[in-house]
Amino acid sequence: MAGNILVVDDEPVVIVSCERILTPEGYSVKGASSVDEAIGHLQNGDYDLVITDLKMPNKGGLDLIKWLRDNNSKAGIVVITGYPSQETIKDALHMGIVDYLPKPFSPALLIDVTAKAISFVKSKGIEEVTSEEQEITAKAEEIKNVIVSNKDRPGGLIPVLQQVQEILGYLPPAVLKLIARGLNLPVSEVHGVVSFYSFFTMKPKGKHNVRVCMGTACYVKRATEILDKLKDILGIEEEEVTEDKQFSLETVRCLGACGLAPVVVVDHDTHGSVDPVKVSGLLEEYN
Ligand code: FES
Structure with missing residues (x-):
């Protein structure tokens, strides 16, 4: 279950x-x-x-x-x-x-x-992270220093999240738990802030990040087909990074450009009216 x-x-x-x-x-x-x-x-x-x-x-x-x-x-x-x-x-x-x-x-x-x-x-705390996450444990001290130096600062959560994301490149669940404990905040509040602001990410990213909009306007215009095609071309699932670290793939909710649906955003470039059949051409610009 x-x-x-x-x-x-x-x-x-x-x-x-x-x-x-x-x-x-x-x-x-x-x-x-x-x-x-x-x-x-x-x-x-x-x-x-x-x-x-x-x-x-x-x-x-x-x-x-x-x-x-x-x-x-x-x-x-x-x-x-x-x-x-x-x-x-x-x-x-x-x-x-x-x-x-x-x-x-x-x-x-x-x-x-x-x-x-x-x-x-259901995620684990930082003490329980496995060997694949050695990078996180190796930087735990640096992260703890950021937390301690912002601990008593009013509104310190966002600066801490920004600095930790700069150190690791992303904000995995174990680190959010560490931040919550250090700032004496509920974990769910820290996670809620990370989910709410699109510049925070909980997953590592490739050199080029591909985001497929799954909001209603894009969904009815074949966004699922676009996503499936991108998964095939890149050989990864959502929230994953290609082996050569060139591309990562994620889905997002409405990007506020519904008139251009279906929308795919690569890094900071918005591509509208994307044709699922021609989606491979879109990625060629980024090779
Ligand atoms: S639903 Fe995709 S941009 Fe609004």
């Missing part, structure tokens, strides 16, 4: 869609149409992830997040929201969400956000 998920939304269609999309991926999905019903499920079972709407009649998603925190729940939290920049998202970030889903979201984005959130919730 990939993980136990509770979906909380007053719109039954959202719950049914999440079940239909996530169950074939190996997740066990339960639904709740109100915060009170969700609390009932949480008191009677273990969940790895809670995906909750922020706006619901009577009690909203923030009430549920507060309950989860007050009850020291280990479940990660992903919020569903109409506008990711609205005030409630800021409140949710401070309360420790892992990630967010902008409404409406595509099946590919739901699968992607869920997989990343679950892998974060």
Whole structure:
């Protein structure tokens, strides 16, 4: 089982869609149409992830997040929201969400956000990292120095994340846990900030980073075909780097250029109306 998920939304269609999309991926999905019903499920079972709407009649998603925190729940939290920049998202970030889903979201984005959130919730601390992550352990002292020198600085989290990303090139889960402990913040808050700002990355990158938009407008214009073609050409899956370290591949939610859908961004270049058949030509510019 990939993980136990509770979906909380007053719109039954959202719950049914999440079940239909996530169950074939190996997740066990339960639904709740109100915060009170969700609390009932949480008191009677273990969940790895809670995906909750922020706006619901009577009690909203923030009430549920507060309950989860007050009850020291280990479940990660992903919020569903109409506008990711609205005030409630800021409140949710401070309360420790892992990630967010902008409404409406595509099946590919739901699968992607869920997989990343679950892998974060189940990830190890820095003391437990394996030998493949020797680079992280070798730089642990340097990272700890950055944390200590920013420890008492108000708003120190973002500068710490920037400096640590400069040292390692990315921000893996074990390091986020180290930062959270050092700054005395909930891990989920640190992860929420990293997910929210696109300049932070939790995975190593190649010389050229290829991002395929999986937002709704791009999804309906064959973004999945583009992604599959890129995986074939590069010989890697999402979040991986080619052996020669030339390319990395990732998916992103709406890039705000829906009129150009489907959109692929390579480094800082935006390519619009990408034809899945001609996508290999697009990469040739970067060889
Ligand atoms: S959905 Fe791809 S740019 Fe908006």
